Amino acid sequence: MxxxxxxxxxxxxxxxxxxxxxxxxxxxxxxxxxxxxxxxxxxxxxxxxxxxxxxxxxxxxxxxxxxxxxxxxxxxxxxxxxxxxxxxxxxxxxxxxxxxxxxxxxxxxxxxxxxxxxxxxxxxxxxxxxxxxxxxWARLSSLEKLRLLGGLAFGVADPFAVGATVGATVGLFAALVAGAVGGAPLVPPSTPFPGVADAILTGALVGFGAALVLGVGLRATAPSEEATTAETLDPDExxxxxxxxxxxxxxxxxxxxxxxxxxxxxxxxxxxxxxxxxxxxxxxxxxxxxxxxxxxxxxxxxxxxxxxxxxLVGRQESSRFSVYKLFGYLFTLGFLAFFVLLATAAYTGVPGASSGLLVRLFAAWFLVNGLLSFGLAKLAGAHWSSAGVGGAVAWLTSVNPLLAPGWFAGYVELRYLTVNVADIGTLNDLLDDTETPVPELLGRMLDVPLFQLIVIVAATNIGSFVGSILFATVLIPFLFAEIGGTAEIVRLMLAGARNSVDLIAGGLL
Structure with a gap:
């Protein structure tokens, strides 16, 4: 040969x-x-x-x-x-x-x-x-990637069922954010536990909207019945x-x-x-x-x-504009600016800023990212060492759009898993089984090393994402409550910016 x-x-x-x-x-x-x-x-x-x-x-x-x-x-x-x-x-x-x-x-x-x-x-x-x-993959636009993944999901479940699942997840995040930051009330103040009820209603509305949009979108972009070759073409013709x-x-x-x-x-x-x-x-x-x-x-x-x-050979880098990467870089820039300006405010003696506050902020960032990434990785079936590595690096990777804690958790998990191309054939056979109940089918899929690895990587990344949301919407307002709330954050950052300019100008003169 x-x-x-x-x-x-x-x-x-x-x-x-x-x-x-x-x-x-x-x-x-x-x-x-x-x-x-x-x-x-x-x-x-x-x-x-x-x-x-x-x-x-x-x-x-x-x-x-x-x-x-x-x-x-x-x-x-x-x-x-x-x-x-x-x-x-x-x-x-x-x-x-x-x-x-x-x-x-x-x-x-x-x-x-x-x-x-x-x-x-x-x-x-x-x-x-x-x-x-x-x-x-590198040649696909963002929309084409969504259509491709939507086509895979469409082969597994009805698009409206997929939309409902994702919508429920989006609704959960919306309820979490609504409960943390408040906003225009959607229920009467006389309702028992109005804050909780308002958060639940907000999540339900947002989740329903997301489910409807995603379900219709998947249905619209899924291959039509006439285009589904395996079901409509007659082999004799x-x-x-x-x-x-x-x-x-x-x-x-x-x-x-x-x-x-x-x-x-x-x-x-x-x-x-x-x-x-x-x-x-x-x-x-x-x-x-x-x-x-x-x-x-x-x-x-x-x-x-x-x-x-x-x-015709070698790795091809995508030349397309990436909204995801732009958002990631802006988030990284905002995170660095947040800590640098607060550190400058503390260093220059701005009232209300202190090194203790910065330590508490960083500790909260580290813990909320680490614990959630670690916890979801364990729930997904990761070993202790894999979940630990994912949790340990989550604080850093959550502000870097080019990294993700799930990759590190997956890297360690490969010490215990043997993943190869044959797993794809096994998953194909499982997905072709229309008689097994969904919970049992999902359990069998989780026994396939490739699928288990994907779930662990995804769960670790989701934990870091949720941690970032909680830090911004819950922990920052809580930590600054004793010195004036979120309005005080803006004042300290502006003061830090002014003092940074003064320090730079003083060094140049």
Whole structure:
């Protein structure tokens, strides 16, 4: 076996320049494709059989141990989202395989096994799936990412049920904030416990609105019934190309830019590998998906139009404007300004400011972030050391938009979990179970290491987020109550700003 190159260099030199490529376009879920692959390889007797696989998927298809998740990858930020995107792609293909009664990837396995039986070299000509998924995610806009994740949720539950769940969560936060900061009362003062009742009513209204908006939005952006290929297409009326084309066009509907990474870039990458094999003088049978056949054959006919290989590999950074990052940077700037100005006020002797107040503020920040991150991580099933690390760094990561405590908790948790690509297939099987009650199904999903890791990472991050909200809406007003409340905060910060200007001006003069 070789990865895009043939091991027999002497044979290459003997036939250099006299090679050819026979492309066999297959549907990844068609038994006819499996039979055709075997017939063509046996009839052609090629020097090399090239298959649309990378090293990781090749070993997985052969039943070897899948790649474990590298702990360092978790700290790069998008690992969870890349797995979720890969999860959805795998789930769609698995559903098609169930529908058409053939194992996805069977034609690639048939090509490999037939080649090995005939003593023919096998070349892996596809790009690493992790590179493809990362580049796919980087090209999505914020709306496209929401639609993609919404599509995954839509495959699990009704969009209005998803909206209701998220709405209830939003309502809980709204009730918490309303109870902390008050505002225009929504219930008569004569109502028993008016503050609590007002907070509950506020949360209910906000939660209902969020549920309605999200439910309608997910319904609007979810694939229509006509576009759900696995449920509406009749296998007796389809050609192989129809199946794959329908899948590819579905991804283009979600995101033209993302589909370019999934389809167009891979066309060029595969063609690069095949041109190199052909130029080395080999007669090649290339087994690729029908959705790639037209693009690859165009490049084989006009190889001078191929983009440089350097543009098709490596990590791609998103060039899109990120509202999330902007909000994160502004929050970080505001947090630093808050503490720096208060510290300046205390240092310059502004009445009401003191080092003791700063110590209490920092201690409150550390404790509320740490305890909530630690607690939610433990509830999610994290080990003590993992939850402890997440809680210990929560105070710092909650003001840095490029970090999150869940990544650190997940990093430590990987000492106890073995996460690999096979977990995605397990989750697909569980999600395809429509008879098991939801609580039992959720329990089974939590037994899958990948899902358990995602839940721990998410729970730790949610704890830090809730801690930041509580610090701003509850603890700051409480700590400043004895010296005049929130109005006093503004006075101290303005005084600190003026004194900072005076100190800087004095140092320059």
């Amino acid at each position: 070789s990865d895009g190159a043939v091991a027999d260099d002497a044979g290459d030199a003997e036939h250099a320049g006299a090679g050819s490529v026979r492309v066999v376009g297959t549907a990844h879920v068609s038994q006819e494709s499996v039979d055709e692959v075997e017939r063509v390889i046996e009839a052609e007797g090629p020097d090399v059989v090239a298959v649309e696989l990378d090293e990781g998927r090749f070993r997985q298809l052969k039943g070897e141990t899948p790649d474990d998740l590298d702990a360092a990858d978790l700290l790069q930020g998008n690992t969870v989202f890349q797995f979720l995107a890969y999860w959805m792609l795998s789930y769609v293909q698995t559903r098609l395989g169930d529908r058409f009664d053939v194992e996805p990837g069977a034609e690639m396995l048939a090509a490999v096994e037939t080649s090995e039986a005939l003593g023919i070299d096998v070349a892996l000509v596809d790009r690493d799936i992790q590179v493809t998924i990362q580049r796919f 389809l050609t192989d190309t129809d199946v794959v084309t329908a899948m590819m066009e579905e991804f283009r509907r979600f995101s033209p830019g993302g589909a370019e990474a999934l389809i167009d870039e891979r066309d060029a990458f595969i063609a690069h590998k095949l041109v190199a094999l052909r130029d080395a003088g080999n007669h090649v049978v290339a087994v690729i998906g029908a959705g790639h056949q037209a693009g690859v054959e165009d490049y084989l006919a006009t190889p001078e139009t191929l983009p440089p290989m350097a543009e």
